[in-house]
Amino acid sequence: MVDLIKETFGLNKPIYIKDIELTLGVSNIYAKKLLKKWVDTREIRRFSQGIYYFPEKSTLFGEKPFDVDEVIKDRYLGRKNNPQGYYSGLTLANIAKITTQVPAIRSIVTNMEKGNGRNIILGKIKVRVSKPKQNINKENVAALSLLDLVSTAKKYSEFSRDKTMSMIQAYARKMQISKQSVRNSLEAYPAKTSQELIMMGVYDVLA
Structure with missing residues (x-):
């Protein structure tokens, strides 16, 4: 599922809880559980409340700053x-x-x-x-x-x-x-x- 989200939204772009619900066809509660799991496994980053993104790697600094x-x-x-x-x-x-x-x-x-x-x-x-x-x-x-x-x-x-x-x-x-x-x-x-x-x-x- 995480691969589908990454493919859909790309790197370093904001992803909202509603995006997860609509893309995967899941409830708000389940979308939040998935996001927490992906944050814990560092597959996705949490920018602030309700806003997430997939980090984009930089050849010099590890990860590019979130846009x-x-x-x-x-x-x-x-x-x-x-x-x-x-x-x-x-x-x-x-x-x-x-x-x-x-x-x-x-x-x-x-x-x-x-x-x-x-x-x-x-x-x-x-x-x-x-x-x-x-x-x-x-x-x-x-x-x-x-x-x-x-x-x-x-x-x-x-x-x-x-x-x-x-x-x-x-x-x-x-x-x-x-x-x-x-x-x-x-x-x-x-x-x-x-x-x-x-x-x-x-x-x-x-x-």
């Missing part, structure tokens, strides 16, 4: 055809290259958060999750990300106004964000964000 980003995608960001979130705040500013500062806590806006936001620790990575201004989907995820970036650029940018504008314009082009998707999302933001979008010349470069 926590895959858990973040599964839980908070979603996948390309079904996005559930996006990076925000200082994390987004770093991605857009308007700051070189690496955030100690990754900020994520996600449909998975319904409250006032909370801090989460995944392995050694700290994550702050917040609820979105609009429900996130594949039509608006890039637009919401851009509007967040525009509204916080002054706070996070290390560069001049002109340089910051140029970099955000480049980010918008790279993401191929449409004017229509931005217009559909603007109602969730204050008027100042709309003004900044135009004054920074970002709206003009949208598809």
